[in-house]
Amino acid sequence: MHYQFANRINQLQGSPLRENAKRNMEAKDVISFAYGYPSIDAFPMETLKTISERMYTEFDPESFLQYGASEGLPELRELVKQRIAKQSAIASDDDLMIVSGSTQAMDLVIKVLCNEGDVVLCEEQTFSGAVNAIKGYGAKAVPVPMNVDEECIDTKVLEELLAKDTEHRIKLLYLIPTFQNPLGTSIPLEKRQEIYAIAKKYGLLIFEDDPYGDLLYFGDAIPKMKSFDTDDLIIYAGSFSKILAPSTRLGFVMAPPAIFEKLVLAKQVSDSHTNFYWQVLLTEFMKNYDFEQHVSYLKELYREKLTVMLEELAKLPQDAIHYIEPTGGYFICCELAEDVDEEAFLDYLFDHKVIVIPGNIMSVAGKGYEKFFRLNFTKPTIEDIRLGIQQMQDAISFARVEQVSKAI
Ligand SMILES: Cc1ncc(COP(=O)(O)O)c(C=O)c1O
Known part of the structure; x- marks a missing residue:
């Protein structure tokens, strides 16, 4: 049977985030900075x-x-x-x-x-x-x-x-x-x-x-x-x-x-x-x-996670990665420098079981944000935040070499 769907549904793309979420839920040893999820410790x-x-x-x-x-x-x-x-x-x-x-x-x-x-x-x-x-x-x-x-x-x-x-x-x-x-x-x-x-x-x-x-x-x-x-x-x-x-x-x-x-x-x-x-x-x-006390608890929980993520990001070569330090919320967005090959960077992380969201997924035009990626700090544990961001050190070195070797 060939179904004729309405234009309004044909224009929509399934959320790549949700598709990835399904796959990654099954993989237990992945460090995911991908989704905008609360921590499981956050549920009262x-x-x-x-x-x-x-x-x-x-x-x-x-x-x-x-x-x-x-x-x-x-x-x-x-x-x-x-x-x-x-x-x-x-x-x-x-x-x-x-x-x-x-x-x-x-x-x-x-x-x-x-x-x-x-x-x-x-x-x-x-x-x-x-x-x-x-x-x-x-x-x-x-x-x-x-x-x-x-x-x-x-x-x-x-x-x-x-x-x-x-x-x-x-x-x-x-x-x-x-x-x-x-x-x-x-x-x-x-x-x-x-x-x-x-x-x-x-x-x-x-x-x-x-x-x-x-x-x-x-x-x-x-x-x-x-x-x-x-x-x-x-x-x-x-x-x-x-x-x-x-x-x-x-x-x-x-x-x-x-x-x-x-x-x-x-x-x-x-x-x-x-x-x-x-x-x-x-x-x-x-x-x-005390609902407000619950919200205060969440703020403490996430403040600590954000602090750790910022501490770890500060240890990366600052000429390779640029980010604005948020004062709240769920996310940090990073931009890689010109000399860091973004595909190599994301592939390296993926191969080492660290998942981030590439910038173009969030881009309204679907392009132009190749160098960006989003990190969620509320869902991962403190230990995973440290380990995952530490992997970026090697990912950056690897991606810089890739960038140069592409030009040869
Ligand atoms: C900016 C923004 N608006 C809305 C939502 C969706 O929120 P809700 O779960 O209330 O539908 C999200 C969720 O990630 C979001 O980031």
Whole structure:
């Protein structure tokens, strides 16, 4: 049988990350810096077990086994709103919906805003799930050049693109302003304000994707872009994947009222509502247990891992590798020097059972980032971080020789 699939699905590529994940799960002796996974020490097993047992013995089963509202559990929505407001003043009084991971927030937003052929601007290297959501509705993901050392997109190019867009094809700017995936960078406050001012001038909507915002290890938090959204231009999304457990699929989206209404409609069609078992469990965790203490524990755990990774990276020849030291999140992104052959470097690591993510996988254009690779520091153990980064010493020497021998 020859099946005729819709264009929207033919345009999508399976996530190379997930395909690799399946293979690497089976290989036990691999040191993987590849995936954006939490550490297994990060799951609050005792609290989850206690609440779960209480739910089955003390709670009304209707509260977590029945169908429920598409917007999510009112108490949880309120708790999440209060938590965001505590972290960073929020200028608007937008409503908040619980969604099935922030991946769904992006999917719903594109579904609601974009027709085929519309444009969503993105950072040049970004979360591949967002790019797939854009392509899945026949819209175009267009990269805005990044100035990695300034930790920001090129705002001049952004403004030029908007000024030229007389037909208003640009529907959205997708940004990960805090602890970016894959770059680990955070847009400085002045640049956030500058981007917001440009958005205001051109009536541009911004999707602020913030799944890592809680995980600040060094320095001060930078206010969320949503905190200066006086003009209803920002859709803000967050997630409990990185601070509770990804399998809960608990995320949230906050949007100006007119957009919110459409998002609820789209959510109804998509999956009716997010899993109430986890919504009730998280509500209980946030209300009657110390959720913030759990997040503080995660910050300690990951701060140590980041510190060790940076210590080990500092021992590598610094003329061979360039990276920005992140102050939070899950990732460090490295760039190899011109004289280090990237293929030889990655092959050497792979042959020595160390896995990283090559830059082009995260590149919206699928090219141009050959010299980059992403390292995750939350999932591997401290010992593996040391051993894995130490392998890069020899990988660099090997790749430098390869580069020279190619030229002979
Ligand atoms: C920037 C970004 N947004 C969203 C997600 C997905 O989060 P969720 O598990 O809530 O769907 C990820 C996950 O890796 C991410 O890096």
